[in-house]
Amino acid sequence: MKNDIYLTLEKSDLKIQEELDFGEVPYFVDACIETFFDVDKKFGLNLKDSDGVWVNLYAKYNPCDNQFRVDYVVSSSDSNVWRVYQPTQAEINMIQTLIEEACIKQTGHTCKDEFIRRAMEExxxxxxxxxxxxxxxxxxxxxxxxxxxxxxxxxxxxxxxxxxxxxxxxxxxxxxxxxxxxxxxxxxxxxxxxxxxxEEVAYAEGVYDYGEYRIVVSPDYKKAIDARDAPEEIYCEVFVKTDVEYKNGLGEFNMMLGYEYDDTTVESIEEGINKLMDESISFYELQRREAEFDRANELLARSVSYITELSGTENLRETLIEKLGMTEAEADNMAQEFEMDIETEQGMTLG
Ligand SMILES: [Zn+2]
Incomplete structure (x- = not known):
């Protein structure tokens, strides 16, 4: 539990225990949730010195009409005391995400889909x-x-x-x-x-735009923060915005809480990304130019390959000098490359 003034629950404070239960009429998804936070502080209890007493949360969730209720239960070997807990909206979202994840793992379906399938079967x-x-x-x-x-x-x-x-x-x-x-x-x-x-519950990857660059961030920190599952580490890979298929990674970096960003807030994380990008911008510019150069080379190779398809390799050297204006040395290099290519191809067909 983060040390904020409201003691808001985080995803890491909770863990779904065993399997979800799909009750019969009235239908609900029932989840028993183990607690890993200071329940005395959160619920105003006094269990610190009591052995053999524990607190679980019980959630009842109807994914079709979004009814949601959480109780906490103080248990010992001979008693269970149920109390209603009033979660914040952020906590509701987080606990629902936790239940969705458990449901997909258990049944292969979202809560709502599993709920409807069962109800229709029954x-x-x-x-x-x-x-x-x-x-x-x-x-x-x-x-x-x-x-x-x-x-x-x-x-x-x-x-x-x-x-x-x-x-x-x-x-x-x-x-x-x-x-x-x-x-x-x-x-x-x-x-x-x-x-x-x-995909419904995933926040594996997101993007952040920095000038002409697009950074693929993992996890998607915005969604993760919304789900009260703020990351302590973010992996970033840098692309040019125009590289829409993410083919040419220009570089990558890792960000850690306490080093590259101070706080698990969107503002603090993006400030961190901006700072790291500012510091390395000349490196990315260079990478980008190299990628463009590679692309130009690739296009040239394809054009020459097209010429050889049309008119064979016999006069390739002359064609490159006369029609494309290459120097003799450039034409020699290129012609040699293509003759080698052709030899390998023939070798492969013969072999
Ligand atoms: Zn209709």
């Missing part, structure tokens, strides 16, 4: 309706058990399908099946199972 009847709940809320509900499986505000798709015929469709997939929820009247998919659940 339902005796699936009769979905799309309905308006308030001025700004729309939802898809199974009328059999009143379970809401999807909610949206007025910016989503649902508002155009209120009262339409909605169906839950299963498709064969590598690991069994995949689902989607579709409007049969409009022949439109309203939402579907997430193809790449890892």
């Amino acid at each position: 339902a005796d009847e699936i009769n979905l309706v799309c309905e308006k709940v308030s001025e700004t809320e729309y939802q898809i509900r199974n009328t059999w058990d009143d379970l809401v499986i999807h909610t949206e505000d007025e910016t989503g798709k649902l508002k155009d399908h209120v009262g339409h015929k909605i169906e839950y469709a299963k498709y064969e997939a590598e690991d069994g099946y995949s689902f989607s929820v579709e409007c049969m009247d409009c022949n439109e998919v309203l939402f579907a199972q997430t193809d790449d659940p890892q």
